[in-house]
Amino acid sequence: MRFKTVTSPHVLADRSVGQVMRRVLYAMTPGIVALVWFFGWGVLINLALATVVALVAEAAVLTVRGKPLALYLGDYSAVTTAWLLAVALPPLAPWWLTTIGVVSAIVIAKHLYGGLGYNPFNPAMVGYVVLLISFPREMSAWLIPYGVGQPHALGLLDTLRIIMGGTGGITLDGLTGATPLDVLRTKLGLGLTVTEIRNSPVFGIVAGHGWEWATLGFLAGGLWLVFTRTAAWQIPVGMLGGLALIATIFHLVDPLRYAPPWFQVWSGAAIYGAFFIATDPVTASTTARGRLIYGAGIGVLVYIIRSFGGYPDGVAFAVLLMNIAAPTIDLYTQPRVFGARSG
């Protein structure tokens, strides 16, 4: 009998890129549910819109590049990018904002750099930063956390109408407000202390009211990602550790001016970024020690941008800055090869 020959190994684990990406989507669900609860239908509409735009953009570029459509659309990487970005957008973001962000992420940040596996920068964060710099007003119009089932909640149709450009006779100013981190930085600028500011109704038990529950959801999903080894534990540990460490130092030096570490860790996109954004394997460091350093670098940069920079939160910038450092970190954190002398 004659047989086909291929090289070993002849067995493979039951894994795929699509499986990895799908797990990220599953892990986002608890956080998304919390966001919908507090911020309304807009979150879901953004997600749906981003998904459609991402798939269309991905399909268009793949066609131009002559790549097999079914194979690459089925890897869920475009959907993952879309979700990661959409969750970070204001719940009433106009449709064109979401579209521009997703197209920037997929077409420019992903495919113009070579497509899946080749992009040096986190596509979702490139899309986010493009929007943040180009449309600061739209990007800061976050809803006050009264969501589905809560008093004053916007209905599904009203939300859709607002996102598609109409106002439907609703005055947006009454619905939107600054994010907790925005409030913190503005009021700190007015000379108030952290303790005084924390008494504002924007804040809940640990961090922002409503926000803190979304954070809890993302933490749960993130821990599941780490537990299933879909995400490397070193990155969130490094990032949150770095953030907590530098926050503790500043807090101890001047507790009136610098918020405590638990507030910093639980606020803004720190948890979400640590488990979902920084862990994007393509753009992160790949060695064990490198991942700790990479994560810690993001954590420290987040704190610096939050405390001293021009933006209320710095996860996106911090991640992009460390993305470019990842190859160098990898080079200097190679593990000791079996049989090599230590050191």
Added chain:
Amino acid sequence: MTPPFPFHGGLKTVRHKTESNRETILPGSVPERLVVPLRQHVGAIAKPLVQAGDRVLKGQMIGQPDGYVSAAVHAPTSGRVVAVDQQPVPHPSGLPDWCVTIESDGQDRWIERTPVDYQRMHPSDLRNFVRNAGVVGLGGAVFPSAVKMNLSGHCERLEQLILNGAECEPWMTCDDLIMRERAVEIVAGIHILAHLLQPREVLIGIEDDKPEAIAAMNAACSGTGYQVRPVPTRYPSGGAKQLTKLLTNKEAPVNGRSTDIGVQCFNVATAYTLHRAVAHGEPVISRIVTVTGHIAQPRNIDALLGSSFADLIARCGGYREGVERLIMGGPMMGFAMHSDGVPVTKATNCILAVGADALVEPPVMPCIRCGDCVEVCPANLLPQQLYWHARAKEFDKIQDYHLFSCIECGCCSYVCPSHIPLVQYYRYAKNEIWALEKEKQRAELARRRHQARMERLEREQREREAKLRQKAPPRAASPLDGATAGPSPAEPASAAPASIAVNVERSE
């Protein structure tokens, strides 16, 4: 820390051991025709001692070891040599190699067997005996054992002698069965190794999924001081380096040998054949082969070397429906055969038939740098970087990432979510680098030859000119002469040839 000392990485793979280890070892039959390759070991191919038409007896040497790293090859049964030519052999290249084809006479008559008393033999005589008995590593690497039985100054005295019975590859059970059924003879073989190498301790490493083998070896070892050490079932615990680490916490240095750290490692089946050779005068003419997978009755067979794969598969009831791939070795490191018309060699530890249902060939996606390969790599390499540089043909950089520490265990390919055939890239890169090295050596040789030739021509030219000048009386140079003549006539011509010749010698 107490043993076992875990090595980095590794995998829990599928096992599939019970398919073939429930039945005892099936005694081999004598096929009508045996094709015995002359290269069944690492090193120089054995020199044929027979030609077509010769009659041979069972156990008669038909291939002589050629040089230090080589081993003898023997007739597996009595009969007539019908050909000494190139035949298909089980090798990844699929290229034919030199073989002795023997037609069995059905009598299976032994040559006169001469056991030796190893305790009274000079070590080098014993090693020679072992080389002439064709004893090689039966774990699959087939390195001549005689070479490993010589410490050759790498260490003063052996610290640990390790017997490898880990058998970590899925499906394979030949070592399991030989330990269950022939433990006493394995231990007798260990006595010979211990006598020659004088180790401080003898450790026998067996994966803990083989309780029967562990029990049998424990019983056989009682009173000897040899220690049977179960190790966790984790692929590739049976790699010599990994097993050494597990049992001793020592790592063989990069580019070094295990004897540098006072360790030498032999497969358990090798110890068995060593005992048969020394105590019974039987050279290596058979080995235990696991025939398993998509086979009617998977089993271990004590097969004569040179039997065809098809013979063995037929003895196990033949293929089941829909066999797509035939592998020699295990699924992690074995290689696929073009056909089952190849002979069993000393390297054939397992014949694995794989059905279409068990084969998945998912499409290859780009590397997403997830780093799962880094986590499982037992050599602690960065497989994704190796892949990157292999793809880009950056053969300098890939060596900075220690390509040659890769043991090709396949763990990285196994876990890769993008299904990249990583090991294939490393093999490719290694081969390219070896080819480049050879090319460089050839070019260097050619360059030196060319240089020597040019110098010789130059020297001869000058000598000729000097002679001409000595013969011809000095005369006024014409313009034409001036263009071709070398040194001007005013120079002292007589001294020139000698000094030039000296210079040429020195410049080489």
